[in-house]
Amino acid sequence: MFGDLLRRHRRSAGLTQAELSALSGVATDAISSLEGGRRYPRPETITRLAAALRLSPEQRDELVTAADRRQRRSHGGATAAPVRETFELPAATAGFSGRTQELDRLAESATAERAVVVIDGMPGVGKTALAVQAMHLQRRHAEVVVYLDLRGYSTEQEPLTPSAALAELLRMIGFGDSAIPAGLAERTAAWRSALAGRRSLVVLDNASSARQVQPLLPGAGSYLVLVTSRQRLPELAGVEALTLCVPPPADAATMLMSSAELAGPVDHAAVQEIVDLCGRLPLALRIVAARLRHRSAWQVADLVGLLRDETRRLTALTAQERSVAAVFSLSYRQLAPAHRRLFRLLSAIPGPDFDAGAVAAITELPVRDAWRILEDLLDGNLVQQAVADRYHLHDLVRAFAVAVRADDPAAEISEAQVRLLGYYRARVVQMMDGVAPAQRFKSPDAAPREETDLDAGPVEDTSYDRTQAASALAWLDAERANLLAAVRFAVQSGRHELATDLAILLWPYLDLRGHYDDALSMHALAISAAQSLGDEIQRGYALFAEGLAFWRIGQYVDALSNLQVALELSRRQHCEDLEGQVRHGLGMVCWQIGRSGEAATHYRETVAIGRRLANENLVGRGHYGLGMCHWRADRLHEALASLRKAAVLLAEPADPTIQGYAAHGLGLVLWRLDRDAEARAQLERCRSLAKTAGNRDLEGYALHALAAVELRAGEITSAQARLEEALAISEITGERTLEGNAVHGLGQAALRRGDVAAARRYGDRALAVARSNHNRDLECEVLNTLGEAAGEPDEARAYHRQARALAVEVGNGAELARADAALALLS
Secondary structure, rough: OOHHHHHHHHOOOOOOOOHHHHHOOOOHHHHHHHHHEEEOHHHHHHHHHHHHHHOOHHHHHHHHHHHHHHHHHHHHHOOOOEEEOOOOOOOOOOOOOOOHHHHHHHHHHHHHHHEEEEEOOOOOOHHHHHHHHHHHHHHHHHHHEEEOOOOOOOOOOOOOOOOHHEEEEEEEEOOOOOOOOOHHHHHHHHHHHHHOOOOEEEEEEEEEEEHHHHOOOOOOOOOEEEEEOOOOOOOOOOOEEEEEEOOOOOHHHHHHHHHHOOOOOOHHHHHHHHHOOOOOHHHHHHHHHHHHOOOOOOOOHHHHHHHHHOOOOOOOOHHHHHHHHHHHHHHHHHOOHHHHHHHHOOOOOOOOOOOOOHHHHHOOHHHHHHHHHHHHHOOOOOOOOOOOOOOEEEEHHHHHHHHHHHOOOOOHHHHHHHHHHHHHHHHHHHHHHHHHOOOOOOOOHHHHHHHHOOOOOOOOOOOOOOOOOHHHHHHHHHHHHHHHHHHHHHHHHOHHHHHHHHHHHHHHHHHOOOOHHHHHHHHHHHHHHHHOOHHHHHHHHHHHHHHHHHHHHOOOOHHHHHHHHHHHHHHHHOHHHHHHHHHHHHHHHHHHOOOOHHHHHHHHHHHHHHHOOOOHHHHHHHHHHHHHHHHHHOOHHHHHHHHHHHHHHOOOOOHHHHHHHHHHHHHHHHOOOOOHHHHHHHHHHHHHHHHOOOOHHHHHHHHHHHHHHHHHHOOOOHHHHHHHHHHHHHHHHHHHHHHHHHHHHHHHHHHOOOOOHHHHHHHHHHHOOOOOOOOOOHHHHHHHHHHHHHHHHHHHHHHHHHHHHHHHHHHHHHHHHHHHHHHHHHH
16 A cells, blocks of 8 residues: 555655655645545655655655555546546636646645635636636546536626536536436435546536535545635535635736737836736736737737726725726727627626627627627627637626616616517527427417517527527527526516516427426416416416426426416416317326326317317327327227327427327337337337437337337347337436336346346336336336236236236226236136
8 A cells, every 4th residue: 555655665764754744845744644545646746755765766666556556446446437528618728827836735635535625715816717727737637527607706697506506517417407306405415426436526616605515515435626716615614725815926927928928028017017007816917918919009018007097997896806897997998889888788688698699689780790799809808708609708797897887878778688588589489480380379470569579689690590400409408598597587677578478488498308497497487477467378378387397397286286277267368279288288197197087088178179279289289198098098999090180180380299209109009009010110200200309208218119019029139229228318318207118128128038037127126117206007017017027926916916906097908908818817
């Protein structure tokens, strides 16, 4: 062991730990930790220790080997996973220099088995730059590397809650949205469990409090966590504190000259005065450097006079922060009038980031002109960019922009914000026509609202083709956080009709992508907005959409409650379009919980309402639901007739998700009718449509059904491969019903291979999934399969009797017949 070997060499040399520290330059506590096995030695540390101990080359090699063995053992030996960057990491700051002592200290912390370092300091002092630089230097030692901005100090955005932060972290390491637990404790447990056994490097930037950070810290395992905050966080027990001060004058001058790429003779006195006027604040120095770099006619001395009088802006900030305002003001004053106006209006955008299209809407500029000005501001470090073609404001820059827009007429700002909300609404209408054209409640030609033409604003941005589901989804994915922020802002600013419009338009997208947390937040806002308007129809639509989100996450009582209220509102307001949607939703929930009779009643009402409205899509969805009720009851010819009607009615407009489900239902019925070739064709079509829609869960269901066809045909190897792929999809998306179906299918495949033990293991797992997800049909199927795999007749009879009782309860004719046949053979 490295620690024991180091101790032997030290004692052989007759040295105390303090004496070895003095000779090697390695801190005494570090030597103690190394000998105690609590830290990893760095190569340069080993070199310094070996030199101080006067070790021979052979002894030094022995020490290196011991260190290497320790690290491999701690990281899982030769099977340890390679470094995996789970998120697009921010780039290291260009022109970064200095901070040698701080980086050395963080490198030393990285050698510990577990370390949490809180980097605190004033705004703009370079906390993030230091943490990111350390992250890039240490990432080669980690298997998981993640970075998250906690938004602790944002002027117009709320800090991330611990729960929301954990959701983002879980997404970064591969969790699908539907796999993320709902509660804070459960998310913390999932995060810590996922990191256990891996060396991780986590950067939590811009924290507001210890309460925000504590649930995000890993538990077991090996890790380095870097937390940046404007505040010291003494409430976090057992962490290292690193207070970051402004750099020494010489380092600050070097930082400025390096970032500005100054060449030729340099007026060092002028450089030092600029450094002093900027308070040696790295953020200010970088902005000044950008101006020098991109203004070849400017000399360093030209900046000195400009900076001397610019220390009285942003009076709400502390004295140290006024120097930041001076630099921002200097950059702002150099802008052309159009650039200044755009910069001021950026602070009126409610979301976390923006693209040129949104900026064009709020400024009434052509998209190309907005993009050009944004790129100019990016060059001047007044906006930042983490992803190509998307921009955001640093917190301090946003505060400055808010201050300089104070003289703008309030009406002008209000009109700009309404233009932005109208732009988002118009773009969402366009994108939803590409994603789910059949599921929008209201026509895009709806009458304009009182405040403005909601479809106003430039929409000539053609970077996404709205007729293609994939490109429409890409736009919606990029804008999701902004759209949620827009709905929230619309409610807060009293623009309630815009809020309800946006939320209701977006429900099919949020459902398709499985963003159920966002759906619940957005629809709750829409319900509140509709209540403020006294608009019971809009409230009904919002309740319907929220009810479907409750259904997706298994909160069936809440789902039924919402839908029943929405049904009452629809009938009271004589709104048959709303009633038809709600009836269909009630049918889905009732079918899921085994109340087939009620489900069929709601589906029949859906069909009747659709016919009265001449809404073929609604009629088709009603027939699809009736077909699945017939399928459950084993009335296969009636099921086939209903599903064929549905397929015809759902053909236009082209909506791959709805058409995919219709093909899936037809495939299931045709398989039950022993028409395997036709079943295969429908299920392959279903899989193709699912891929077009970007609907991974539907693709998984198609794979599961195709495997059933192949198992009956004796194609066990192919079926198993499809089931494993379906299971992998369920693990990504977190769809528990798909997981249960896939695991059950693998059990059936094992039984076909004669591997009874494996069949029972898979069966037990599938049964647990079915019961936890209240899937009564799957529970029937699994109980019958476990009966077929049972070793003793009494055990088999017990399983089949359970399956029979449940099949009678839910009206599952196929599983009832299967149980009866098995029991007859066992009698």
